[in-house]
Every structure is written in structure tokens, then in C-alpha cells.
Amino acid sequence: MHILLAVITILSAIGIWAWRLRMAKRGLDEVADLAKTVANAPRRLAFLTRAQKGGIDLIEDPREAAAIMLMMMALAKGGTLSARQSDAIEQEIRDHFDFSETEAEELAAHAAWVASSQLPGPEEMKRMSRQIVRSSQLGPKEIVDLDAMLVAVSEAEGLPSRAQLALLQIYRDMAGLKT
Template identity: 45%
Template sequence: MHILGLLIGLIGFIAVWYWRLKVLRDVARDGRKIAETVANLPRKMRFKNRSGKAGLSVVDDPREAATILMLEVAQARGALTTNQEATIRAEIMHHFDFTEADATELMAQAGWLSRNGGAAHVVVARMTDFIKQVPGMGNKELVDLDSMLVAVSEAEGAPSPSQLDLISQFRQKASLKV
């Protein structure tokens, strides 16, 4: 009988500690989500404050400008496809360390900002000039952005001539020798 009591006690002990660890894991997950939200809050608030304004003149984050460039390269082939959208999202998540939700939000924000930007060549020129003027933006970052643009252009197979033209314009404005 005492063995049965010990066994029930051991099972109860394990169950209580399992429950406590599960609660701690949930608290840690919630804390991480809150930290991510707080980290992206300044960017989200800037976007909210600018929501009444339109155009590329309100772009003040090089990540927004890079996303606008990727969208322009993707749309040079035609309407944005699922593969292109997934490639852009993956590039944002990889290079900017964003979550999938934040990457999707940044894509929507960039699309909204560039919707009245004009011709693709004008948008690429303005965003490239903006990115080059950002303090701390060196040749390595420009080469990384170039590789992001190439990846987006290859999302649907071989890049189209219009996509290659936009990438060539970016390289020329950014003074990249490729």
C-alpha cells in the first residue's frame, strides 16, 4: 500500500512541476511577444502618424526604402505573385530580423507609400538616393540590397528585361560594380 502511495505522490509531484514549467513557458512566450511589439512600436507609430500623408517623401527608414525597391523590381514583371511576395518576405525576415507578421506589415506599408510614387525608374532613383544618404550605409549594405533585388527578380525564373533594367539603374545610382 505504501508503494502505491509513493507512486501516486511521485505522479502528483511530476504533474505539478510539469504544470508549473508549462505556465513559465507561456509567460516567457508572452514576454517575448511583448518585447517584439515594443521594439517595433516606434516604426509603427511613425507609420500611424504619417497615415494622412502620402508618397515617398515620408519614407524615413532604409528598411522601408529597401522594401519599396524590392516591390518595384517584383512588379516590373507584372502583378505581384505569391512567389515574389514570399521571396520579399523571406528577404526582409533574413536581413532585417523581422518576424513574419512584421515583414508582412512592412510590405503593406511599403506598398502603401509607393502606390503614387510614379514610374518605377523614378521610385528606384529616389529610394536609392535616400538609402545612400543614410548614415552608416556602406558598400556592404548596398551589395546586400543588390543581392536582395536579384533574389526577388529571380523568384519567377529568369529576370525580365524590365527587372534587369531597374537593377542596373540601382547599381549605377549606388555606384556598384557588378
């Protein structure tokens, strides 16, 4: 009888230790999952931040911002993009950014998509102008060149409209250019 009791005690001890080891493993697995979650948190939060933004808020490249400003200038004339305005935008991109014809068309198409997601207005022009002026990649020559590009696009369909002149003045004020 005492041998049977000893065997039951040993089997119980083995069972308890096996259960404790299994629970410890489960706890370590949960800690490992938590560590992965914490390690991925910055990436997930960056994605969520970008996912909540749209259109103009995602622009970081000054050339892209300039192309969007050109498109906003063209759309301010009448709300639609004419063939002359499109050609003027693509020509300015090719001349000043040293892009090929295909690259200029792609950038203009992207700018049209972004600009069409929001109506071109003073706030958007201020935001893009601020980004251009604060860019460490651009010097005073590039800022003046962008002014000339904006003027060329505004004059693609003849004399610029009041809305185009207002957008141009916003850029000049933000860039510190004299009119």
C-alpha cells in the same frame, strides 16, 4: 451743483480708465494669441509640408526604402504581385532585417501600399536608391546586400524582365556597384 458736477467727473474718469484697461487687456490677449501662432508656426509648416507629400516622398527609414525598392522590383515584372514574389520579399526582409514573420508581413504590406500609389519607374528607383546610398545608417555591406535582395526578388518568377534589369541597373549605378 458743483458736488453733482464733481461726482459726474469722477464717474467719467473711472469709466474712461475702465475702458482703457479693457482695451489694454484686449491688446495683450491679441499679442498672446499672436505669440502662440508664431510659436506653433514650425510645427504647422512641417505638417503642411508633409501633407503635400505623398507615398515615396515620406519615406525616411532605409529599411522601409529597401522594402519599397523590393516591391517595385516585383511589380516591374508584370504590374501585379505574385505569391512567389511576396514570399521572396518577406523572406528577404526576415533574413536581412532580422524581423519576425509578422513584422516582415506588415513592412511588405506597407511597401506594397506605397509602391502601388505610384507606378514603379526609373525616377522612383533613383529616388529610393539615392536615399539608401546617402543613409548614414548603412555601410558598404548593406548596400551590396540590398543588391542581392533585389536580384533574389527579380528572380522569384524565373528570369528577370527587362524592366526589372533596368531598375536593378539604376540601383547599381547609384550605389556605385560594378555589374
